[in-house]
Amino acid sequence: MSTTTDVDLVDYDDAVARFDPVIGIEVHVELGTLTKMFDGAAQFFGEEPNTQITPTSLGLPGALPAVNGTAVEYAIRIGLALNCSIAQSCRFARKNYFYPDVPKNFQTSQYDEPIAYEGFVDVELEDGTVFRVEVERAHMEEDAGKNTHVGGATGRIHGAEYSLVDYNRAGVPLVEIVTKPITGAGERAPEVARAYVQTLRDMFRALGVSEARMERGNVRADVNVSLRATPQSPLGTRTETKNVNSFRSVERSVRYEISRQAAILDAGGTIVQETRHWHEDTGITTAGRVKSDAEDYRYFPEPDLVPIVPDRAWIEEIRAALPELPAARRRRLQGEWGYADAEMRDVVNAGAIELIEATVAAGASPAAARKWWMGELARTAKQQEVELAELPITPTQIGALQQLVDAGRINDKLARQVLEGVLAGEGDPEQVVVARGLEVVSDDGPLLEAIDAALAAQPDIAEKIRGGNLGPVGAIIGSVMKATRGQADAGRVRELVLERVQG
Numbered sequence: 001m002s003t004t005t006d007v008d009l010v011d012y013d014d015a016v017a018r019f020d021p022v023i024g025i026e027v028h029v030e031l032g033t034l035t036k037m038f039d040g041a042a043q044f045f046g047e048e049p050n051t052q053i054t055p056t057s058l059g060l061p062g063a064l065p066a067v068n069g070t071a072v073e074y075a076i077r078i079g080l081a082l083n084c085s086i087a088q089s090c091r092f093a094r095k096n097y098f099y100p101d102v103p104k105n106f107q108t109s110q111y112d113e114p115i116a117y118e119g120f121v122d123v124e125l126e127d128g129t130v131f132r133v134e135v136e137r138a139h140m141e142e143d144a145g146k147n148t149h150v151g152g153a154t155g156r157i158h159g160a161e162y163s164l165v166d167y168n169r170a171g172v173p174l175v176e177i178v179t180k181p182i183t184g185a186g187e188r189a190p191e192v193a194r195a196y197v198q199t200l201r202d203m204f205r206a207l208g209v210s211e212a213r214m215e216r217g218n219v220r221a222d223v224n225v226s227l228r229a230t231p232q233s234p235l236g237t238r239t240e241t242k243n244v245n246s247f248r249s250v251e252r253s254v255r256y257e258i259s260r261q262a263a264i265l266d267a268g269g270t271i272v273q274e275t276r277h278w279h280e281d282t283g284i285t286t287a288g289r290v291k292s293d294a295e296d297y298r299y300f301p302e303p304d305l306v307p308i309v310p311d312r313a314w315i316e317e318i319r320a321a322l323p324e325l326p327a328a329r330r331r332r333l334q335g336e337w338g339y340a341d342a343e344m345r346d347v348v349n350a351g352a353i354e355l356i357e358a359t360v361a362a363g364a365s366p367a368a369a370r371k372w373w374m375g376e377l378a379r380t381a382k383q384q385e386v387e388l389a390e391l392p393i394t395p396t397q398i399g400a401l402q403q404l405v406d407a408g409r410i411n412d413k414l415a416r417q418v419l420e421g422v423l424a425g426e427g428d429p430e431q432v433v434v435a436r437g438l439e440v441v442s443d444d445g446p447l448l449e450a451i452d453a454a455l456a457a458q459p460d461i462a463e464k465i466r467g468g469n470l471g472p473v474g475a476i477i478g479s480v481m482k483a484t485r486g487q488a489d490a491g492r493v494r495e496l497v498l499e500r501v502q503g
Contacts, residue, residue: 008263012255015262016187020231023189023254024224024238025133027177027200030143030217031074032210037142037173038065038108038305045216049166057171059104064304067092071173072115072308073318074209075140078175079116080319081203082135089309090115092140092302100165101145109176111299114139115308121203122327123195125188126349128341133196134180145170156277175209181235189225189258194251197221201247202326214245221250225257227265236261237271241278241285253278256285333357337366350378352388355395362399372398376419393422401429414438454479 015021036043039056055063079086093111119135146169151161177200185192201219204212212219221244226236239261241253261271275288324332330353334344337360347353352373359369373388377398381388401418404410410418410433421432433439454476455461461475 009256009259010262010266012259013187015227015258016189019227019229019258019262019265020183020233021185021189021254021258022226022228022235022238023182023185023193025179025182025193025196025250026222026224026240027197028143028174028220028222029078029177029200029204029210029212030219031071031173031175032208033068033070033074033173035068036171037068037071037140038171039063041171043168043172047168049164049168052168053170057103057167065108065302067305067308068173071140072310074173074207075115075138075175076310076315076318077207077209077322078177078204079119079138080315080322081207081325082116082119082121082138082177084116084119084135084138086310086315087113087115087117087308089113089307090139091307092305093299094302095141096298097296099144100163101147101167101170103145103167103170107141107144108302108305109141110139113307115310121196121199123192123199124327124348125191125195126345128345129188131185131188131192131195133182133192136178136180138175138177141174141176143169143172143174183231190251190254193223193254194247197250198247199326206323206326206329208323214247217243217245220245223250223253223257225254225261226271227258227261237273239271239274239276239285241276242288244278246280249278249280252283253285256283260285329353337370339366339370343370346374350374350388352378355388358395359398359402362396364399364402368402368405369395369398372402372419376416380423391423392425393419397422397428404429404433409433409439451476 033043035041036057039054041052041054041057043052056065076086090110090113092108093113094106095109095111096106098105114137116138117136119138120132121135122130122132124130145165145167147157148164148166149155149157149160149162150164152159157163179196182189182192182196197219201212201214204210204219210218214220223241223244224238225241226238228234228236239257241257244250244253257276264271272287272290274290276285277288278285330344330348333353334341337344337356339347347356347370350373355373356366356369359373360366364372377388377391377393381391384391401415401422404418405412405415414433417436417438418429418432421427421436422429426432426435457479458475
């Protein structure tokens with residue numbers, strides 16, 4: 001019995017209780033070089049189809065490749081950040097297969113001699129648990145072009161009327177990072193997969209090797225899943241879900257495959273080693289093609305390129321120049337900001353580190369920055385179903401808002417109204433304060449008028465205060481705040497009430 005889609009899925013919790021999931025992840029990152037891996041064609045996203053090409057991009061006869069030195073440097077940066085060994089010597093190979101978006105009928109990649117190998121990366125899960133993922137290799141290669149299937153309902157080749165191919169992406173430099181089998185995650189395998197890909201995405205950005213925008217395909221993950229009876233059993237047959245390009249989809253695809261494979265095994269079937277497609281709209285995977293093994297690609301050394309032999313001194317220069325990586329940066333910022341572990345995890349999980357860091361740089365205290373981004377703004381983002389960074393407000397504006405509070409020009413209640421105005425597009429905090437007339441009333445004259453009116457309306461309260469009962473002062477303060485639309489300084493109002501009644 002082969003894989004099918006007509007079996008009932010096994011409940012996820014039941015599946016991981018009876019089977020041991022093993023995952024493996026291949027992450028491809030497009031390097032942010034100015035030109036392609038083996039030729040001088042520019043690579044900019046969104047250009048007109050087939051305008052960023054050369055004879056080498058198209059694999060025309062007689063066109064010879066030349067290695068992009070910056071791409072090699074970026075690959076070494078990635079390898080070092082992954083705690084890998086950097087090869088004394090490595091070479092390129094031809095990975096032979098036919099597909100319309102591969103103009104040469106082979107992809108120039110690395111096979112048995114990758115530039116980086118035997119590394120690891122520690123990923124932090126949402127509850128603070130740290131899980132180590134072993135990295136088998138990180139190798140250089142070139143990207144394929146892009147097929148567009150026109151007509152049909154799915155955008156895939158099946159049912160399409162015709163297909164178009166854009167070779168702008170053909171030859172864009174890639175680094176592919178391949179994990180060893182990830183074992184021991186158990187029911188948290190989907191979470192580990194998501195956290196690992198997110199950790200790599202953040203690392204790429206910190207290293208400056210890629211924009212790492214998943215929605216543009218700068219980072220793509222192929223997710224392998226297999227099940228076995230126990231952690232001591234041999235590895236099961238794996239499936240490979242191709243080109244998953246969001247953190248949420250990585251997690252969901254692993255959960256789905258675990259439930260699907262468990263259903264097949266329960267029904268007495270066998271898992272076919274195949275590629276599968278992830279469908280974001282329905283949350284399922286469907287079969288692609290039977291997965292090829294290495295021998296099917298007929299790898300052989302690329303005869304037109306000499307081996308890469310990185311100078312050891314150059315590698316150490318690159319190592320010394322590596323920027324602070326995300327995990328170390330988080331630990332440093334947590335210490336500087338004085339956040340508790342749980343508070344920092346909330347900030348990380350909300351994607352608010354950069355926002356808070358920029359807000360502190362704009363003059364707010366770490367506590368105030370966290371209060372705004374994790375409080376009012378987080379609630380607003382949740383209501384609007386957007387990410388925090390997508391809200392129409394900047395860290396500079398939050399810093400300016402807090403400075404108005406610190407200067408006593410507005411209180412927290414008024415600051416929330418100012419925040420609403422900024423989010424509504426009414427301008428910067430200062431402009432909203434002026435336009436809405438929200439500044440705290442600092443002149444004692446209007447405050448005394450409001451106090452006198454409140455005391456006249458509640459004469460018994462004055463007698464209680466004179467008798468030493470200060471509890472009713474709050475009622476007078478409330479009346480004054482209402483009369484001034486919340487623009488009075490409550491502390492100053494209290495002082496004036498006591499002076500008025502007792503003196």
